[in-house]
Amino acid sequence: MLRFLFATTALAGGLFLANCSDAPETPAEIAAGPAMVAAANPHAVEAGLEALRAGGDAIDAAIAVQSVLGLVEPQSSGLGGGAFLLYYDAQSGDLTVYDGRETAPASATPELFLDTNGQPLGFADSVFSGHSIGVPGAVAMLAMAHADHGALDWADGFDAATGLAEDGFEISPRLARFIAGMAPRGPLDEWPASRDYFFTDDGTPHPAGHLLRNPDYADSTRALAADWRALYEGPLAAAIIDAVQDQPRPGGLTLTDLAAYQAVRRDALCRDYREWTVCGAPPPASGGVTVNGILGLLEPYDMSATGPETLEGWRRFIEASRLAYADRDAYVADADFVTVPVEGLLDADYIAERSRGIQRTTALPTASPGIPDGIDAPGADATPDSPGTSHFVIVDSDGDVVSMTTTVESVFGSHRMAGGFFLNNQLTDFSRTPTDANGALVPNAPDGGKRPRSSMSPTIVFDRDGEFVLATGSPGGSSIIAYTAKTLVGMLDWGLTPQEAIDLPNVVARGDVVRVEDGMDPTILTGLSGLGFTLDANRGENSGLHIVRRLEDGSLVGGADPRREGQARQP
Known part of the structure; x- marks a missing residue:
């Protein structure tokens, strides 16, 4: 059973913090059932499945x-980046967030x-810069999670990556497009390590299908x-520094920081939504705040x-997206450095008051942040x-x-490599303008040792008996929140x-311009325009949604985003 530390509200759903430290006694054995891996690259899916076949756990x-x-999709994540991981232990009922955000x-x-x-x-001066690089957190986070829950030896987790790095892998069409797309802009070519890795001596980018070897990455995974x-x-x-x-x-990162x-x-962070609990x-x-705010x-x-x-x-x-994003932009940051009114933003009375603004026949003229209890005024943001x-x-x-979301921030991160992998540019997730119009620091301003605000939204949903229902999440910058919320509404409401939920057109409403992916019914687009929404329509969206859902009979069904190169497979 899933357990909760406290409930703060009782109207349109309760807000809870899922405690991971005091589980009641549960049976020592759970009958083996189906398993599944859903990820953005077939090599990665197979590596995960192989770990499960070898007796490993999630x-x-x-x-x-x-x-x-980190090897085959280096434009997106890797050893030089960070992550958030939600882990549900079916035996104990514990639900734990592992925070590997860069600092x-x-x-x-x-x-x-x-x-x-x-x-x-x-x-360019911000992203392609040593200033943008935070201390990578994904490896330390996985080590912590493995110490708590791993079944195989820690070293076993790197076997597949080491082999692929040594033997080589074929560059996928998506990776090839990103390499070629970066060539005219120059940043990848600015750094010798990335230039030598992705381009021929005459500067031609390696094409899809090229066998790419990375002995430096193999050395790193061995270490x-x-x-x-x-x-x-x-x-x-030392190579990273x-x-x-x-x-x-x-940049200013030092060995002491590492x-x-x-x-x-x-x-x-969990909140009830209809007959489910969304965490x-x-x-x-x-x-966690904004997805639950939308719902x-x-x-x-x-x-x-x-x-x-x-x-x-x-x-x-x-x-709902516009209102929840407005609150997110105004208030959410590293709670170890600033006051983040999580309970106030998800309080049932506050949500109910905000929700009444949706009962309209025309578009809201603007979506402004609210002022939850305990807060004098909203902040500003320039992230x-x-x-x-x-x-x-x-x-x-x-x-x-x-359910894990992992990142190096921009495409290929900072574009600087060490040990065969890219280093993040995660510090550009801070607000580049640190003060508001009155000169006060905004919540997401940079600071020493601080973790920048993240849009990552790894999500797990339970029924009211605490049984696992589904897990979802996506890449996509601040649009992650809208992508993830879309799938939850698609599965739970529709x-x-x-x-099918993944395949729905993505609709991202942050601010006064609504981005609508190609594929939306033209009559709906016409209707939205007629209601007064400003649309940026028929555009591409860079989601990479992956989902696993448990059906009533205990079987699993998955989904992989066709906008990327992933799969959802069972061992």
Whole structure:
């Protein structure tokens, strides 16, 4: 049974923190059942399945999936990035968030991304810069989760990645497009390691199907297999610092910053939605707050009667998204540094008041943040949006579940490599303008040791008996929240299968412009325009949704986003 630390509200759903420390006694054995891995690349899926076949559990499979993704999908995630992982232990009922978010170096100040004139740096000078690189957290996070739950030896999780790095893998069409797309802009070509890895001597990008070997990555995975702290101390750590501090635009990260990094166990943020309980990651992740905010705003309305083929269904989803994003942008940041009014934002009375604004016949003129209890006024925000992320879901034969979102931030992160992998540019998830119009620090301003706000939204849903129902999540920058919420509404309200929910057009409503993916019914687009919405329609969206759902008979069904190259497979 899933357990909760406390409930704070009682109207349109309750807010809970899922406690992971005091589980009641449960049977020592659970009959083996079906298992599944859903991830963004077939090599990574197979690595996860192989870990399960070898007797590993969901955490063992997650290590294998992540280490392979960092090799074959380096534009999205890797050893040099960070992650949030939700882990459900089916035997104990524990639900734990493992926070592997990157941290700013101790030397960071709120002016991290300001030039000498006090103006925000441009995109390239911010991202393709040592200033953008935080201490990587994914490896430390996985090591913590493995120490708590792993069944196989830690080293086993790196076997598949080491073999692929040594023997080579064929560049996928998607990776080839990103390599070629970066060539004209120059940043990949600016750094010798990435240039030598992705381009021929004459500067031609390697095409799809090219057999790419990465002996440096193999050396790194061997070192990590022997000791996960190799990323934070010793020669590999020194190579990371050399890359960070290289010209041009060197950063302030030091060996001391690496050695001091700690992953964090956190209580999951859960809220009731109709007959289910939806759980996500708390701050510094904004997904748990905002996804639950969207659902809470929709709860008073009969969404099942206004399905995906109706104008009203999408109008409600858009308005709920706009309101929840406004609150997210104003308030969510690293709660170890600033006050984040999580309980106030998800309080039933506050949600009910905000939700009444959706009962309209025209679009809200603007979506402003509310003011929950305990807060004087909303903050400001100037955080850019970057899509370089991946998401995967694993369910093992004992019913344990991993929902993990992993990232290097922008495509290929900072574009700086060390040890055969890319280093993140995660610090650009801080607000580049650190103060508001009155000169007060905004919640998501940079600071030494602080974790930047994340949009990552790994999600696990339970029924009211505490039984696992589904796990979902996506990459996509701040759009992750909308992508994930879309699948939850699609499955829980509209009765869709995981694949059908993934295949719905993505609709992202953050601010006053509503982005609508190609494929939406033209009559709905016309209707939304007629209601006064400003649309950016018929566009591509960079989601990478992966879902596993448990059916009533105990079988599993999965979905993989056709916008990427993933699969959902069973051992």
